Amino acid sequence: MIGAGPTGLTAALEARRRGMTVRIVDRRDSRSQHSKALVVHARTMEVFEDLGVAEEVSRRGVRFTALNLQGPLGARGRVDLLDLDWGDTDHPHWLTAPQYETEQVLEAALTERGVHVEWGTTFVGLVDEGDAVVADLRGPSAAQAHVRARWLLGSDGGRSTVRDAIRGRLKRVDAGATFILADADTTSTLPQDEGHLYLHPDGLLIVVPMPQHDRWRIIAHVPGQSAASGPAINAEYLDNLIRARTSLEFGASNVGWTSRFALSHGVSDVHRRGRVFLAGDAAHVHSPVGGQGLNTGVQDAHNLVWKLAIADRLPPDVREGLLESYATERGQVAHAMVGGVRRATSLITGRAGVARRIVGALGPRVLRRRRLRLVLGRPLAGLEVTYSDSPLVVPGCRTAGARVGNTATSAGGRVLSRLDPHRYTWVVREPASGGRWGDLPVVEVSDDSEAPSVALVRPDGYIAACGTTQAEVWNSLARRPALLGSARASTDPAES
Incomplete structure (x- = not known):
């Protein structure tokens, strides 16, 4: 596995419990302590249950109980997430857990099975020999190594070098919107287990609880800014932005991880070439709306590894059909997911202020309709794939x-x-x-x-x-x- 994020770690853990020999490398020197992806949906929790890590991931997160939506002129809507039709899942909720916490749980489970992430190890290139893949790696001391493996998984993010090595193309479509993310403490009295979404003419604002008491993730559309330039994202900036869009005195402090980025969407033109596969952000990129990134990557890995475990027991023509099913199944999911996220993002970030004002006025009313609220349950949670x-x-x-x-x-x-x-x-x-x-x-x-x-x-x-x-x-x-x-x-x- 090239890349030790949630996708690569899930794949490695799946492979080990199936008796496969595993190496997992990452070019970073150590695990990032940035919170990054937060939302863990129900189907992902079912995968984690299967892997024996769901209880610990849940312990490190906080469950949403409600989503509040506010538009201009005081229009409001509210969804009690516990009352949605979740059906038969044992995880009828949204969970927020910092990505590094989820990764730590997966890595600890992998270590228990005798596999350690090889940090500071860079993927240089590969040769697919038909019956095996030879990967060229460069270690922390710049020493080169040639690793022969039955399979290779590129789980190395949106700028995947594995994707480049198999001549895959991921054409990013600019969404025409810049967002900021920030984690900060607050002195406000917002309920610690509810999310808040504000549809303001100046741009979308989302405030999401984090597991630490009085700590929140702030997500904001910032029209007029670019990924490369904008004011410093500090406590004063966050307080002013939140006050302007909500009238709330947030009282930000202890600002941690921040990011400013331009949204883009895209799906790789290949999910597999020979014995090399792509998963997670290496295969698809999109906006954070809906919290689909981490979840789709984990489910990519869950779909793939059981097939790899039995593939070489099959005749070549039958094996080809089994392996190609990964590209067929997860490629279709990726296109549908990215398309849905792109449309939702376009709707709530409309380029004109008047469009955002209309969406803001209608959004709370639409959210009161049961049929629309149901989308926030099983479909968004990955249970209807x-x-x-x-x-x-x-x-x-x-x-x-x-x-x-x-x-x-x-x-x-x-x-x-x-x-x-x-x-x-x-x-x-x-x-x-x-x-x-x-x-x-x-x-x-x-x-x-x-x-x-x-x-x-x-x-x-x-x-x-x-x-x-x-x-x-x-x-x-x-x-x-x-x-x-x-x-x-x-x-x-x-x-x-």
Whole structure:
């Protein structure tokens, strides 16, 4: 793994628990202590649950209970996030946790499995030899090393050198907006577990709680400024900006990490070339609206690594379909996510002050509509992602390609906690005879009219095929050679 941010660390941790030998390097001398990405959504927490780190990440964060929206002339809207239709997830909330805290938890779990991040190590180039990749690395003492690996993951950020090495292109589209970020303490009495969004004609302002008491993240659209120039982002500047847009006396102090940047959006034209893959910001960049960056990267890694663990057990043509499914599935997610974030960003940062005034006046009213509020729950949290158009999914039933329903099981607990992380798993509504069907585990669920009678679920928790009988479902796999091959290969899991 090239890059030891949340994406690379998740991939490394996934690989280690599947018995794979792992090296993870980062050109930085040590981990950044800047808070960076804050929001951890429900589907990411489910991935962290699968990896055994969700409890510690949650302990280091703070749960949102509400989002307040205020427009000009006092128009207000409010969403109680705990009352949204979260459905079957065990993590029905938004969590804010500084990125370095999330990274520390992942790195500690990785260290427990015998892998240490190699800091101060720069990726120089690679050669894909067909059956392996040789990566050229330069260590802290400038010593060169040639590392031969079965796979290489570029999780090295928006200016990825791995992407350059495989001749990938990420065309950034300028969003025409400059933002600032800052972390600061406050003397205000804002509720510590609620977020605040102000749609002001001068620009969007978001104030988000951080885990430390009375500490907040300030996010502001600053029309007229550029990424390269603008006033110093200090306590006085923040107080004046917040007062002008909210009339709130914020009382900023102890200003920590700050950033001023121009927004841009883009998706790499490749997610994979041969045995080299891109994930996280190396594959897609976008504005911070919606808090999707860290979450999408973690889910990229979760989608990829189980496939790598079994790929070399398959014939070349079947292996190709399995590996290409990563680019198909996560490429579609990236395009949809970046497109949605781009439209939302454009809406709330309209270039003309009059446009921002209109959005500000209508926003609180729109937010009161239940249909619009639901978007802030499951879809934004990544729980509605589907892979229906994939070589690893058999079309035909309504839930094919969707995340499996996390319903109660006959043996206790819920489905996601009962899936085998190394094998495909049968999830059935009818009592199953014996413990396995075709050497695959079986999970029996309580009667649920929404669930198919029989579903074959991938190790990452998504439904590969479903139907009324096990024989019907298994026979349908012949239409997807990569799916059939990977299901058969998963009956012989790697060591955990």
